[in-house]
Amino acid sequence: MTKIILGLPKGSLNNVNRGNTYQLFVDAGYEVRGYEPGNESYEIDILNDDDIIAFLTRPQSTPVELSRVW
Numbered sequence: 001m002t003k004i005i006l007g008l009p010k011g012s013l014n015n016v017n018r019g020n021t022y023q024l025f026v027d028a029g030y031e032v033r034g035y036e037p038g039n040e041s042y043e044i045d046i047l048n049d050d051d052i053i054a055f056l057t058r059p060q061s062t063p064v065e066l067s068r069v070w
Contacts, residue, residue: 007057007066008035008044 013019016037025032031048034041035056044054057065 001051004052005066006052006054007062008054009059010040010056011058013059014040 008014009019009021014021014035014037016023020037022032022035022037025035025046029048030046030052032044032046032054034044035054040056042056044056046052046054055065
């Protein structure tokens with residue numbers, strides 16, 4: 001089965017006052033662990049969808065990291 005690979009932004013784009021990417025996932029019904037604002041981890045799990053693989057990245061580095069890892 002095909003997996004979806006997401007590079008989730010580190011820093012201010014996951015800030016409650018600025019972008020809060022984490023809240024977008026929660027509002028969409030996903031259970032996310034390791035990506036709470038102010039408590040980001042390199043081990044991010046989307047608990048209720050095994051087809052999504054997520055990792056923490058700086059937005060300007062995402063294309064390079066994706067090409068290296070996957």
